[in-house]
Amino acid sequence: MYSVAIEDYLKSLWKLGPKNVGTQELADNLDVTPASATKMIQRLTERGLVDHIPYRGASLTKKGELEALSVVRRHRLLETFLSQTLGLGREQLHDEAEKLEHALSKNLENAIADYLGNPKRDPHGHPIPGPNGELYNETDLPLSDSPLNMSLTVMQVPDDDSNVLSWLEKNGIHPGIQLKILSRDDFDGGINVSINNRKIRISSSIASLVKISFED
Amino acid sequence: MYSVAIEDYLKSLWKLGPKNVGTQELADNLDVTPASATKMIQRLTERGLVDHIPYRGASLTKKGELEALSVVRRHRLLETFLSQTLGLGREQLHDEAEKLEHALSKNLENAIADYLGNPKRDPHGHPIPGPNGELYNETDLPLSDSPLNMSLTVMQVPDDDSNVLSWLEKNGIHPGIQLKILSRDDFDGGINVSINNRKIRISSSIASLVKISFED
DNA sequence: TATAAAGTTTAGCCAAGGCTAAATTCAAAT
DNA sequence: ATTTGAATTTAGCCTTGGCTAAACTTTATA
Incomplete structure (x- = not known):
């Protein structure tokens, strides 16, 4: 089209x-x-x-937004599909989906959604729009300004910066992981977090790209 | 490129x-x-x-042929991949692969080939060129001019005519199936075959599109 | 062998989606 | 209030890959 x-x-x-x-x-x-x-x-x-x-x-416009959401849906379904079937790493998914998304027919989109069980999030934790552009209410918050000493669950990591993604992966940070902010550097906004009893420092620029929730 | x-x-x-x-x-x-x-x-x-x-x-030219074979490889790997993962029917595969083949990176091509175990044929039985354009010797023969009363194995069906494919599928004819030609109509070239004790008439135009081998 | 038909190429046009350079508008700072 | 600089738009050009109509080859037929 x-x-x-x-x-x-x-x-x-x-x-x-x-x-x-x-x-x-x-x-x-x-x-x-x-x-x-x-x-x-x-x-x-x-x-x-x-x-x-x-x-x-x-x-x-509304029409433009619906079309955009359709592209985003295809993109995120493809990422999920490539991750599940081929086991591609999170840092590889974006570029591949970027190319394939424009060539995905409605039929194949449906078949993939079906195969995956209509997932609500992609491997980066980003919400997948529904077949008619439905996007559920986004309540995840940036890790950069989350409270100290609470158990936080990582919900989203960026999808389009493979350097950041590789760093996060290397440090075990991805959707589903639990962590706690131990302290915050008042000058540069960097934070010290604990993940599985390991302590890691996360720069503020990266922390602002990671979204968390308080649920577990 | x-x-x-x-x-x-x-x-x-x-x-x-x-x-x-x-x-x-x-x-x-x-x-x-x-x-x-x-x-x-x-x-x-x-x-x-x-x-x-x-x-x-x-x-x-040689250069052009290698590039063509690369496209054909991507096409047939995609057909195989979509068939194995999503279970698409043979008559749906061609059109989907036709769109996706141009958007498949070398990386993804390799990942898919790997995942599939470097298959030698796609779901229509067509040989899949190797990563450097290697295409093994083709010895399959058209069903249309094969001998009577021999046990034949269907090796290839067409991939780009979904009508023919649907007809073949409906009649249980696909790669791997065994059949025997009982008789041939000398006027129009149509043949009567037996598949699993069922008798089917295949028109000469369709029979010329089906390739067989004598092995089983 | 001459001519008609079929196949191929050329010429010239169009739309999409880029670019650079120049003109315009808006905003910020004197 | 004017000026300056940044952002935006316009104008004009380019390439890709289509198209139609006309010209040119080749092949087939009379």
């Missing part, structure tokens, strides 16, 4: 939203020039996928 | 080869106009993927 490029633009707008997204920010995210982004925004606007106020930014 | 269009042209040239392929035949196979095919043949020739003598036809 939609081209690879259009799907990529919608996905980026969704990731950067729901606020109005600037041309520069979008262009950076897609690795194109601002001029290219402007042109595409105009095309998407014509197709009713995007609302655009010149010089003010762009945001997805 | 190569675009979807280029990969499709190489694959078609490979399927229609190894003889010189006419512009019309190629265009028909790809559902484009002859003029478009001509232009692409010229581009492929410039890239050293194709040899072209104007008005006489085109054929793959």
Whole structure:
């Protein structure tokens, strides 16, 4: 239905939203020039996928959002599928799914969802939109500003930075793992956590990318 | 590396080869106009993927053939993978693999081959080229001109005609099945075969698409 | 052998999606 | 209030891969 490029633009707008997204920010995210982004925004606007106020930014229409969620669903189902079947590591999943997501038919999407038992999260803990774009209420919080000395469960890690992912994996941090924040460095925001009686220091930039919940 | 269009042209040239392929035949196979095919043949020739003598036809160079075999390998590995994991029917596999094959990285190709144990044939019985384009000697013969009253093993069915495939499936004909030709209609070439004590008539056009061997 | 038909190529057009350079608009700071 | 700089848009170009219509080869037929 939609081209690879259009799907990529919608996905980026969704990731950067729901606020109005600037041309520069979008262009950076897609690795194109601002001029290219402007042109595409105009095309998407014509197709009713995007609302655009010149010089003010762009945001997805309902139609555009649904299409974006469909891409995100395919992406996350693929990650889950590749993880379960081939046992790919979390740091490999994103790039592969990024390519395959545009070539996944509705049929195959359904077959995979079925095979996996309609999972609610992918291997990074990111919620998988339902077949009609349903996305359940997100309540996970950044590890960076969670309270000390509570038992926390890691719920989400980033999916698109394989360096960060490799570091997290090496230190045993992934969805499902329990940890406790022992102390916080007031200057740089870094935290000391304990995982299975090991102590690890996590920089604030990484900690802000890890989401936790208080449940276990 | 190569675009979807280029990969499709190489694959078609490979399927229609190894003889010189006419512009019309190629265009028909790809559902484009002859003029478009001509232009692409010229581009492929410039890239050293194709040899072209104007008005006489085109054929793959060694480089082009290797690239084509790489696409075919991805296609057949994907068919095998989707069949094994998701249990898709033979008549669904081709179209899905057709889309995904262009988005499959070398890494994923290897992971899938590994997972499957480096299979030599796909679910239609078609040989899967090796990672460097190795294709083992093809000795299977068309069912249409096989001898009567011998125990034959079905080795290959077509992959790209879901109607034919559905008919074959409905009649229990797929790779691995044993059958015997009871008689042949001298006028239209249709044959009467017995499969598990059932008698079935197979038209000559379908019989020419089914390949058999004498081994069991 | 001359001509018609079939197949192929060329010419010129189009849309998508990039780019650079120049013009425009908005916002921030004098 | 003006100016300056950053962000955005426009203008114009490029490549890819389609298309149609017209020209050109080759092959088949009369």
